[in-house]
Amino acid sequence: MWIVSTKILNKLRAGAISLEVFVHEPLRAEPLNAYTPSPLASKASWLVSCYQECSVSATLITFVVVTAVLVLSIVGYYRKKDKLKILELEQRLLLSQMNPHFVFNSLTAIQSYIFRNDPYLAGKYLANFSKLVRLILENSRLQHITIGKEKETIEHYLDLQLMRFDNKFEYTIQISPEIDLDHHLIPPMMAQPFIENAIEHGIIYLEAKGHITIRFLLEGGGLKLEVEDNGVGIERSSELGETNRKKHQSLATRITKDRLKNLRLVYGKQVRMEMVNLSASSETNARGTLVRFYIPLIIK
Amino acid sequence: MITAVIIDDEALARESLLSMLKLFCPSIEVVGQAHDVKSGVKLINDVRPDVAFLDVQMPDGSGFDLLMKFDSISFKFVFITAYQEYAIKAFKFSAIDYILKPVDPTDLINAIEKLSETIREEDTNHKFKTFVDNIKTNKNNPQKILLKTLDALVVADVNSIVRCESQSNYTIFYFTDRPKIMVSKTLKDFDDMLSDSGFFRVHQSHLVNLNFVKKYNRFPESHVVLNNDEHIPVAVRKRDVLKELLKNMDRNRFAI
Numbered sequence: 001m002w003i004v005s006t007k008i009l010n011k012l013r014a015g016a017i018s019l020e021v022f023v024h025e026p027l028r029a030e031p032l033n034a035y036t037p038s039p040l041a042s043k044a045s046w047l048v049s050c051y052q053e054c055s056v057s058a059t060l061i062t063f064v065v066v067t068a069v070l071v072l073s074i075v076g077y078y079r080k081k082d083k084l085k086i087l088e089l090e091q092r093l094l095l096s097q098m099n100p101h102f103v104f105n106s107l108t109a110i111q112s113y114i115f116r117n118d119p120y121l122a123g124k125y126l127a128n129f130s131k132l133v134r135l136i137l138e139n140s141r142l143q144h145i146t147i148g149k150e151k152e153t154i155e156h157y158l159d160l161q162l163m164r165f166d167n168k169f170e171y172t173i174q175i176s177p178e179i180d181l182d183h184h185l186i187p188p189m190m191a192q193p194f195i196e197n198a199i200e201h202g203i204i205y206l207e208a209k210g211h212i213t214i215r216f217l218l219e220g221g222g223l224k225l226e227v228e229d230n231g232v233g234i235e236r237s238s239e240l241g242e243t244n245r246k247k248h249q250s251l252a253t254r255i256t257k258d259r260l261k262n263l264r265l266v267y268g269k270q271v272r273m274e275m276v277n278l279s280a281s282s283e284t285n286a287r288g289t290l291v292r293f294y295i296p297l298i299i300k
Numbered sequence: 301m302i303t304a305v306i307i308d309d310e311a312l313a314r315e316s317l318l319s320m321l322k323l324f325c326p327s328i329e330v331v332g333q334a335h336d337v338k339s340g341v342k343l344i345n346d347v348r349p350d351v352a353f354l355d356v357q358m359p360d361g362s363g364f365d366l367l368m369k370f371d372s373i374s375f376k377f378v379f380i381t382a383y384q385e386y387a388i389k390a391f392k393f394s395a396i397d398y399i400l401k402p403v404d405p406t407d408l409i410n411a412i413e414k415l416s417e418t419i420r421e422e423d424t425n426h427k428f429k430t431f432v433d434n435i436k437t438n439k440n441n442p443q444k445i446l447l448k449t450l451d452a453l454v455v456a457d458v459n460s461i462v463r464c465e466s467q468s469n470y471t472i473f474y475f476t477d478r479p480k481i482m483v484s485k486t487l488k489d490f491d492d493m494l495s496d497s498g499f500f501r502v503h504q505s506h507l508v509n510l511n512f513v514k515k516y517n518r519f520p521e522s523h524v525v526l527n528n529d530e531h532i533p534v535a536v537r538k539r540d541v542l543k544e545l546l547k548n549m550d551r552n553r554f555a556i
Contacts, residue, residue, distance in 0.1 A: 101357070104382035104401050105310060111402040112316030115323060166311045204309070204359050 089258060094140040096252045097189055098133075099196065106160050125163055132156040139188035144298055147216055148181030153189060154214060161199050169203045169210030176217045185298040186216075186223060187259060193252030194227045194291040202231015202289060222270055223297045230288040233279040267296045302415060305332045305347060307340035307366065308355035308380070317353060317380065317403060324405050325412045337361040341369045349375055351415055356381040364432065373424050378411050386439040392493050393442035393458075394431035423453050430455050441497065447473060447483045454481055458497050462526060464490050464507040476512075500545055502534045510549055516542065 106129055113122035135153045139145050151173055158171050175181070191214060203210030215226040256273070263271040276290040304321070308314045314333050321328045332347050334340040336358045344352060354363035354377055363379055364387075379398040381387060391398045397414060399407045427446055434442040445461075447454045462474045466487035474480045483490075491501045501507050502524060514525045522534040524542070534542060 100383035105313065108316055108382065108402040109310065109312035112312040112319065115316055115319035164310055164312065 089255070089262070090140055092251070092255050093189075093259070094136065096255050097136050097140065097192055102161075102196070105164055109160075109164050125160065128156055128159055128163075132160060136189070142188060144185035145188045146182050146300065147175065147179055147184045147186050150186050150188060151175065151181070151216075154191065154195065157192065158195065158212070161196075165199065165204065168206075169199065169212055171212040171214070174213065174215045174217075176215075178218050179216055179223075180299075183300045184223070185300055186225070186295060187263065190256070190259070190293055190295070191225055191227050191291070193256060196252070198227060198229035198231055198289065202229045202233065205232040206230070218297065219294075221297065223293075223295045225293040225295060226290060228278075228288065228290045230278075233277055233287055233289055263295065270294060270296060301329045302327055302351060302412075303331045303347070303349045304328050304351045304353060305334065305340075305343055305349045306330060306353045307334045307336075307343070307358075307363070308353075309335050309358040310355075311335070313355065313380075313401065317408075320403060320405060320408055321412075324409055328412060337363075337366045337369070340366050344370075344375065351376040351378065353377075354379050356384050356387055364435065367428055368432065372421060373428055374421055376415055376419065376424065378415075386435065389440065390431055390434040390442050393434055393445045394427055395446045395448060395453075396427055396431055426453055426455065445493070447481065448485070449481050449483055458494070459509075459511070461494075461499075461509055462512045462528065463509060463530075463532065464494075464499075466505040500538075500542060502532060502538050502542055504535065506532050508532055510545060513546065516546060 106125075110122055110125045110129065113119075113125065132153065135149070135156065139149070139153060154173060162169070162171075195212060195214065198212050199210070203212070211230045213226070213228045215224070215228075217224040217226070260271055260273055272294050274292045276292070278290055279287040306314045306317055308317070314335075318330055318333075321330060328351075331349055332343045334343040337360045340352075340354075340358075352375055354366060356363045356379055363377075367373055367377065377397075379387075379391065379396065380401055380403065381398060382401040388398065390396075397411055399411055430444050430446045433444050437443050443458055445456050445458055447456060456473070456475065456478075460476045460478075462476055464474070464487060465472045467482070469484070469486055471483045471485055471487045471490055472480055473483055487501075487505065487507055491499070491507050494507065495501070498510050499507050500510055508524065508526065512527045514527050514529075516522075516524050516534070518539075522536065522539055523531045524534055525531055
């Protein structure tokens with residue numbers, strides 16, 4: 001047993017423990033009254049204690065170094081892991097927005113203008129497509145983009161979908177006048193998977209013309225983002241035997257969940273999403289789906 | 301004249317194919333179009349076309365669902381798909397023709413040329429049945445493969461193929477449960493198809509099912525010994541990858 005401080009000695013109960021005491025000369029600032037070593041014994045024990053002291057400090061140093069290395073490597077590991085996680089989320093986000101079906105079907109639609117010999121429309125939609133791809137490539141690397149840029153991206157996306165689906169729907173983007181398009185920020189393309197669902201799982205089943213409304217609103221100091229459609233609704237579209245498209249859809253939902261989770265870590269509980277089945281609400285005759293995001297308003 | 305129908309939910313995709321057929325395939329006359337499975341089945345029954353161009357994914361079902369509505373498929377069909385990984389794999393294993401969107405004019409011309417080959421209705425149904433089996437059992441890992449010999453179509457279990465050997469533009473298949481056959485495709489074609497199903501090209505002329513490899517010997521010349529004690533040569537630059545694959549397989553065997 002090694003005791004460095006005399007304070008600990010004072011706390012021990014009498015008679016309970018037998019003590020062996022070695023005294024280290026240079027440390028004898030507070031001499032021990034109970035034990036006065038003879039000069040010879042003092043010399044011998046000094047040698048012993050010096051040896052042991054050395055091994056103690058060596059152990060201590062080793063311990064400290066090992067702990068430091070361990071702590072640093074653990075911190076490094078988690079940092080790297082976090083970085084990888086963010087990178088992975090970015091990649092998945094990019095993937096979810098570059099839905100292969102959307103990409104290849106849009107290109108096929110553009111091809112139709114080429115072979116139909118309509119160079120104006122072929123050129124227009126090709127440029128439209130590249131603008132969208134460019135924005136998605138830029139945006140998916142950023143945590144936040146301006147609402148102006150978000151609006152532009154959504155417009156390009158919807159214009160291409162309008163081309164693909166032969167103007168089967170119309171869309172409106174409403175932005176509350178208090179919102180500053182160049183200085184208010186939003187995580188990029190939160191709404192996109194839900195706009196895609198609205199078109200490909202709601203509106204294509206409609207006989208009549210579809211409507212999609214996207215709203216950027218301010219509420220309680222935060223941003224409220226809404227996507228509303230008048231499509232057939234969630235339940236009906238799954239009734240219509242939609243198995244083929246589920247895979248991509250679930251990917252988008254998962255990514256949205258992960259993104260919301262990350263946002264919640266930073267901004268707390270005010271971040272959330274809700275989905276309302278408008279066909280189910282009895283008060284109105286509305287049908288369709290309403291998706292609502294509550295996101296903190298970030299100002300550049 | 302070959303009569304054709306186009307069944308695709310997107311108007312512009314139909315439009316695009318129609319224009320291309322007019323431009324590049326004058327022997328085809330498009331006699332009707334439909335936008336989903338239901339109207340497609342009706343159209344085919346009404347006009348009885350020689351060939352149907354089918355989109356894979358439509359709102360009320362797939363092009364496969366459409367074919368399944370027929371007891372016997374008396375027309376030829378070509379799938380046109382934007383993206384459907386599992387379907388493409390299953391197409392390949394079932395020797396079903398498909399074209400990717402947007403359509404490459406060369407692919408379209410080749411597909412149309414193939415249409416002039418006479419195919420027995422029985423064979424078409426055979427192919428389609430293999431395809432349906434494949435997507436029903438394991439979408440991402442087809443279990444059955446359709447092999448065309450000079451005079452027959454053979455449906456084989458992927459697991460029953462021991463090895464393939466190249467012979468100029470043909471490939472000889474060796475099985476566990478039937479005599480060898482000669483198939484009119486190159487070894488490279490099968491290498492591409494089967495490499496995800498546990499096959500490895502050990503040599504320019506040899507593709508082996510790793511499940512049947514008993515051991516790897518380095519001397520006198522690199523070769524693998526199969527369960528049936530055949531010796532198959534291993535190319536020098538394939539050695540390292542092969543050893544790695546066999547090691548991984550052993551680990552998996554232990555895991556089971």
